[in-house]
Amino acid sequence: MRVLLTGGSGDLGQVLAKQLIEKGHTPVALDIQPAKTLHGEFIQGSILDREKLPGIFAGSDCIVHIAAWHGIHEFRQDKDSYDFFDLNVKGTFEVFQAALLAGVKNIVFISTTSVDEPDSYYGMSKILAEQIADFYFRKHNLNVVTLRPRAFIPHWNHAVYKSYVEWAKWFWGGAVHIDDVAQAVLKAIDYVSSNGQLKEHLILPIDGAYEYTDSELANWDREGPGSTFRKHYEKYIELVESKGLDPALKPRKLAISQTRKHLGYEPTFSLGSLLRELSEQKD
Numbered sequence: 060m061r062v063l064l065t066g067g068s069g070d071l072g073q074v075l076a077k078q079l080i081e082k083g084h085t086p087v088a089l090d091i092q093p094a095k096t097l098h099g100e101f102i103q104g105s106i107l108d109r110e111k112l113p114g115i116f117a118g119s120d121c122i123v124h125i126a127a128w129h130g131i132h133e134f135r136q137d138k139d140s141y142d143f144f145d146l147n148v149k150g151t152f153e154v155f156q157a158a159l160l161a162g163v164k165n166i167v168f169i170s171t172t173s174v175d176e177p178d179s180y181y182g183m184s185k186i187l188a189e190q191i192a193d194f195y196f197r198k199h200n201l202n203v204v205t206l207r208p209r210a211f212i213p214h215w216n217h218a219v220y221k222s223y224v225e226w227a228k229w230f231w232g233g234a235v236h237i238d239d240v241a242q243a244v245l246k247a248i249d250y251v252s253s254n255g256q257l258k259e260h261l262i263l264p265i266d267g268a269y270e271y272t273d274s275e276l277a278n279w280d281r282e283g284p285g286s287t288f289r290k291h292y293e294k295y296i297e298l299v300e301s302k303g304l305d306p307a308l309k310p311r312k313l314a315i316s317q318t319r320k321h322l323g324y325e326p327t328f329s330l331g332s333l334l335r336e337l338s339e340q341k342d
């Protein structure tokens with residue numbers, strides 16, 4: 060399959076392109092800038108280029124619409140309200156309209172759990188973008204799956220995380236690894252491409268794997284601070300404390316039963332995986 064990735068030079072696009080090649084597909088990254096390492100084809104261009112977009116999309120079997128400014132850009136005030144509207148809202152309209160004109164029926168739209176933060180420009184822009192995706196599903200019968208990952212900036216993005224420990228401190232609160240997000244996207248590509256006309260626009264949250272059970276989370280640290288952590292990861296306690304990580308911090312876990320059911324998504328990277336990597340002194 061020829062899979063067009065908008066924003067394909069970014070973190071997710073790069074991980075996806077590599078995995079798509081491994082599966083025998085042809086990824087085509089459309090981005091305003093090239094990736095550090097090229098996987099697959101690259102087209103330098105913008106999703107806001109109304110004239111050229113249908114021609115760029117033509118012949119694609121599926122589009123993964125990734126390009127957007129996101130939480131980090133709002134947090135750091137790198138991008139303003141106009142930037143968020145132009146790329147995330149108008150850009151999403153341009154992508155769906157061009158897909159329609161180009162005859163590309165299958166689209167995986169990357170949204171975010173930040174739709175639960177409607178008072179942020181990012182949240183607002185993705186709420187509107189999801190509505191655009193839904194419109195093209197309902198009115199034009201495009202096959203659309205929307206994925207809502209929680210934050211997944213990888214530890215190797217050193218513009219954001221200076222070290223593995225800094226990334227670990229963020230992951231600690233509950234998170235998803237970028238490889239698991241890529242797994243969900245690959246499964247969503249298969250889903251939109253192999254189920255004929257979809258009857259439903261699925262909107263699915265993406266979270267990581269957890270060793271903690273729901274019951275342990277509900278009864279967090281009943282036996283004292285750090286006690287739940289120790290039940291699973293006792294052998295790492297010294298390492299964790301030496302790195303300034305807090306064993307008493309309770310992670311927030313998302314409900315992903317629908318994602319499991321529809322896509323067969325099964326996240327693999329957990330706090331246990333992180334601790335193994337940390338003990339291998341990634342830092």
Ligand SMILES: NC(=O)c1ccc[n+]([C@@H]2O[C@H](COP(=O)([O-])OP(=O)(O)OC[C@H]3O[C@@H](n4cnc5c(N)ncnc54)[C@H](O)[C@@H]3O)[C@@H](O)[C@H]2O)c1
Binds near residue numbers: 070171
């Ligand atoms: N990174 C996260 O933690 C996270 C969490 C939840 C959802 N998301 C969503 O995932 C997607 C991006 O994730 P990422 O981590 O790969 O981001 P990223 O910032 O690494 O990549 C985004 C890419 O979009 C490109 N881009 C910007 N303007 C463009 C334009 N006009 N046309 C084409 N490309 C353009 C950028 O050059 C960049 O390469 C976004 O839709 C975001 O909302 C991200």
